[in-house]
Amino acid sequence: MTADAAAGETAGKPAPAGPSRRSLIGWGGAGLALGAAAAGGTAAALRTGGDASPAALTGDAVPFHGAHQAGIATAVQDRLHFAAFDVTTTDRDALIKVLREWTAAAARMTAGHEVGEGATGGLDELPPDDTGEALGLKPSRLTLTFGVGPGLFEKDGKDRFGLRDRRPKALVDLPAFPGDNLDAARSGGDLCVQACADDPQVAVHAIRNLARIGMGKVAIRWSQLGFGKTSSTTPDAQTPRNMMGFKDGTRNVSGTDTAALDKHVWVGEKDGPAWMTGGSYVVARRIRMHIETWDRTSLKEQEDIFGRDKAEGAPVGKTRERDEPNLKALLPDSHVRLAHPDSNNGATILRRGYSFTDGTDGLGRLDAGLFFLAYQRDVRDAFIPLQSKLARNDALNEYIQHVGSAVFAVPPGVRDKDDWWGKALFA
Numbered sequence: 458m459t460a461d462a463a464a465g466e467t468a469g470k471p472a473p474a475g476p477s478r479r480s481l482i483g484w485g486g487a488g489l490a491l492g493a494a495a496a497g498g499t500a501a502a503l504r505t506g507g508d509a510s511p512a513a514l515t516g517d518a519v520p521f522h523g524a525h526q527a528g529i530a531t532a533v534q535d536r537l538h539f540a541a542f543d544v545t546t547t548d549r550d551a552l553i554k555v556l557r558e559w560t561a562a563a564a565r566m567t568a569g570h571e572v573g574e575g576a577t578g579g580l581d582e583l584p585p586d587d588t589g590e591a592l593g594l595k596p597s598r599l600t601l602t603f604g605v606g607p608g609l610f611e612k613d614g615k616d617r618f619g620l621r622d623r624r625p626k627a628l629v630d631l632p633a634f635p636g637d638n639l640d641a642a643r644s645g646g647d648l649c650v651q652a653c654a655d656d657p658q659v660a661v662h663a664i665r666n667l668a669r670i671g672m673g674k675v676a677i678r679w680s681q682l683g684f685g686k687t688s689s690t691t692p693d694a695q696t697p698r699n700m701m702g703f704k705d706g707t708r709n710v711s712g713t714d715t716a717a718l719d720k721h722v723w724v725g726e727k728d729g730p731a732w733m734t735g736g737s738y739v740v741a742r743r744i745r746m747h748i749e750t751w752d753r754t755s756l757k758e759q760e761d762i763f764g765r766d767k768a769e770g771a772p773v774g775k776t777r778e779r780d781e782p783n784l785k786a787l788l789p790d791s792h793v794r795l796a797h798p799d800s801n802n803g804a805t806i807l808r809r810g811y812s813f814t815d816g817t818d819g820l821g822r823l824d825a826g827l828f829f830l831a832y833q834r835d836v837r838d839a840f841i842p843l844q845s846k847l848a849r850n851d852a853l854n855e856y857i858q859h860v861g862s863a864v865f866a867v868p869p870g871v872r873d874k875d876d877w878w879g880k881a882l883f884a
C-alpha cells in the first residue's frame with residue numbers, strides 16, 4: 458500500500474482494494490489508523506447487503522461476528538481448506554482454552570490481521586505468534602466456520618467432556634449408504650474448521666495457524682483442499698462448473714433468501730438444543746469421480762445422467778439454465794430428477810462443495826472429484842433421505858464413489874468479542 462493510500466484511509470476513506478495484511482502490522486499510530494481502515498472494509502461489506510453479497514469480490518473482509526457463522530450463506534469463495542480435528546486432550550479446560558484462542562485468532566485472520574503479536578512483532582527469543590505466509594495478502598473474504606462432531610459428545614462409550622447430554626438429536630451418525638467405500642482416515646472428526654477464501658494461501662494459512670495453536674490438545678485428522686467452487690449461493694453470478702464439465706449449483710438455496718435459509722438451513726428455536734439455535738449441520742463427503750471413464754462417455758449420455766444440457770445447463774425440454782425442470786421429462790434415474798425437492802417431500806440442502814485433484818491413485822488415474830459440502834437444518838430429513846435415494850438409483854453412480862464422510866453440528870455465530878466457538882455448548 459502506498460503512503461497516499463494509507464493517508465486516504467486515515468481520513469476514513471478505505472483504499473478500494475481493502476487492507477493488505479502487511480499494512481496491518483501494528484506500528485503505533487499508523488497501525489491504529491490502518492486498523493480503523495480494516496473496520497471500514499468490514500462495514501463496507503455489511504453495507505453492500507451482508508455477508509452474502511457478491512459485491513465482496515474485492516479482497517475485502519467478511520464480518521466474523523453475527524447471528525450465524527459466516528461461510529454458509531456467504532457468497533462462495535474460490536478456494537477451500539477444510540480440516541477435521543481429533544481432540545487429543547482429555548482435559549475439558551484445556552479444550553476450552555483452545556477454542557477461546559481459536560476464536561480470537563479467527564476473528565483476527567478473517568479481518569486480515571496476523572495472529573496475536575504477529576509474524577514479526579513478538580520477542581526475538583520466541584517463535585512468532587503467526588506463521589507469516591499471509592503477510593501482504595488481502596483478507597480475501599476469508600471465512601472460518603467451526604463445527605463439532607459426534608465424537609466430542611461421546612467416544613468409545615465415554616462421556617469425554619461432560620457433554621453427552623448436550624448432543625443434538627439431529628447430530629446422528631450417518632448410516633452406511635449403498636456403494637460407500639469410506640476411508641476411515643478421511644472420515645469423521647471431533648471438530649472441524651472450514652476455511653474458504655479467494656486466495657488459497659489465505660485459507661491454508663488460517664488452518665495451519667489454528668492447528669498450531671491447538672498443538673498437543675487437538676490434531677488434524679484429515680484435511681481437504683478444494684478449488685473451482687462447485688456450487689453457487691448467488692443466483693445472479695455465473696454458475697460454476699464441476700470436474701464433469703456441468704454447471705453445478707443452479708438450483709441451490711440462495712444466500713440472500715432469508716426465508717429459505719430459515720426454513721432449510723438454520724436450526725430454529727423449537728428444534729433444540731438451545732445452544733444450536735441459529736446454527737446448522739454440515740455433511741462433508743469426499744466423492745471420487747472416475748473422470749477417465751466419464752471422458753469416454755458420449756455427450757448424450759452425460760446429459761441424460763444429469764437431466765440438463767452441458768452448454769447452457771437447461772433442464773430437459775427447456776432452453777434456459779434457470780427454467781424450472783419438468784421432472785417427468787427427465788429419465789427416472791437422472792440425478793436432477795432424483796435430487797429435486799419435489800421428488801423428496803421438499804427436502805432441501807444448501808450445497809457448498811469444491812472440486813479437488815489430489816495427485817494420482819497410483820494406477821495412472823487422477824485422484825479427482827467433488828468435495829461435497831451440504832448445510833441443512835436437520836440431516837435426518839435432508840441429506841440422509843436424499844443420499845439414500847441417490848445411492849440406490851442415481852445413474853451418476855457408475856462414475857462416482859463416496860470415499861470420505863463426516864457430519865458436524867455448526868453452532869450459531871460468535872456474537873461479540875466475549876463470545877467464542879462453543880461457549881453456549883460448554884456453558
Ligand code: HEM
Pocket residue numbers: 699701703704705706707708709742744746763765782792793796797798806826827829840843844847857
Ligand atoms: C460427484 C457427485 C455429484 C455431482 C457431480 C453432482 C452434480 C450436480 C449437477 C450438475 C446438478 C445440476 C445443477 C444444479 O441444480 O446444481 C446437481 C443438482 C443437485 N444435486 Fe448433485 N451432484 C453430486 C452429488 C450430489 C449429492 C451427494 C447430493 C445429495 C445427497 C446432491 C444433491 C443435489 C441436489 C439437491 C441438486 C438440485 C436438484 C434440483 O433442485 O433440481 N448431489 N448436482
